[in-house]
Amino acid sequence: PTSDVKRLERIAHGSPTRPFPAPLARQIEVALPAVLEHLEHAANPERALSNLERLCDASGNRLSLLRSLGEAPEFARAVIAILGGASLVADTLISQPELLDLAAQRSLIAEPKLWQQAWGDCRSYCLTFRDRKAAARRWKKREMLRIALRDLALNAPPHEITAEIADLARACLSLATEETGVSSRPNSDRLRLAVLGMGKLGGGEMHYASDCDVVFVYEAPAPWDGAAQAAANWAREIMRWMNEPTEDGTCFEVDARLRPHGQSGALTPPLQAFYDYFENEKTGIAVWERQALTRARYVAGDAELAAILMAATRHVAFPESWRAAWSDELRHIKGRVETERGTKSAKAAGRGSGELFDVKLGQGALSDIEWCAQWLALKFGNGFTPLQTPNTRGQIEAARDGDYLSEAEAEALLDAHTFLRRAELRLQLTQEHGGHALRSGTREFAAWSRAVFPDEPTEVAEERFASQWHQFTLASRAVMERVRSEL
Secondary structure, three states, X not given: OHHHHHHHHXXXXXXXXXXXXXXXXXXXXXXXXHHHOOHHHOOOHHHHHHHHHHHHHHHOOHHHHHHHHHOOHHHHHHHHHHHOOOHHHHHHHHHOOOHHHHHOOHHHHOOOXXXXXXXXXXXXXXXXXXXXXXXXXXXXXXXXXXXXXXXXXXXXXXXXXXXXXXXXXXXXXXXXXXHHHHHOOOHHHHOEEEEEEEHHHHHOOOOOXXXXXXXXXXEOOOOOOOHHHXXXXXXXXXXXXXXXXXXXXXXXXXXXXXXXXXXXXXXXXXXXXXXXXXXXXXXOOOHHHHHHHOOOXXXXXXXXXXXXXXXXXXXXXXXXXXXXXXXXXXXXXXXXXXXXXXXXXXXXXXXXXXXXXXXXXXXXXXXXXXXXXXXHXXXXXXXXXXXXXXOHHHHHHHHHHOOOOOHHHHHHHHHHHHHHHHHHHHHHXXXXXXXXXXXXXXXXXXXXXXXXXXXXXXXXXXXXXXHHHHHHHHHHHHXXXXXXXXX
């Protein structure tokens, strides 16, 4: 297109009003082809070229940038993939091109960051700034860029990527708890407050667009009249610290609706309130809440208080005896969710004759795999403690080891989980919207397929994507149906 030709002209020669010196332009022309050859692998080549121009303009030294990319093909391909995707990561790269110098060090992306390193790096960076809330947002963007480069340049296993994002969120949440605790003194000194992670945060498998599902709990070692209000205020400050938009964006959205009694319940219940809720047969915990608690783990705040609550939680999430009524209720809930959310998903994907590919709610997709693993943990976890892990893959592997899944069934679930997690991550890096479903035959679906299979031409990528999708989801759906029927 004419617009692309003009863009290439500006990259190599500058603008008509500010042309580059001829020697510099010739050197850029020599360096440029080694970078442009990766455009064909981008999900959206036109967007990638447009953002490459923006990156060159922001870099201050485009010749050095282009030469660096040309000398590192795998790294260049990942950068072009980011530039050709959603603004989620591309804008961070363009606004802070100096991060490329850090990210280009292969040692920084070769291995995943484990929790202790993520927490230490977060504190060492953020504590050097007076405005630590803003620093945490910048740190999140830097780390998301590093993680995306691991994802795209190294094709790192999806479960490593999702674990790193969860540890990044946990580090930010831990810092928020520390910082708000200091600003809430002296009241915070009279309280113990802990944060449990739920959902994807609890399971250690967050994606690029995940929020943080949490439960707050407090205890006042020496009871005082204002303790409940002080604890609620502290929790609100944590959520504000994380959620509030600034010029640096937000950190991670924190959602506390999975607490006892949901939104109508106290934001930060005391420890005793959890005991009461768990033990009250009439007004207490429902079986779907038991299932949700299979994903709980300590993430921030007072570790001793969290351990006490986690011990109580295990008795609820992994009950000693099973009730037939729970099986009926879980099957009913799953059927209702499939009907209601499936309809919403189809509407969100828009009208069209193309096949609907829903990575979250489709038959055999991620929700099926996660529910299947959680059901097994919920029903059999009390008698087989390895199932008492909040992580989906860990639950599947434990179910295999305990003979609750056959080797073939576990392999089917794990293989499908790997494919679908990668597809989910690439969808988020490709699309601007936050959806989880697309129809075939659309430009967006073509870009998604190319993001999963970047070495293939568009038509071949779409065929491979659809073929592997059907292969994996049919197998995982069959396992879920078997487990559901035998609940």
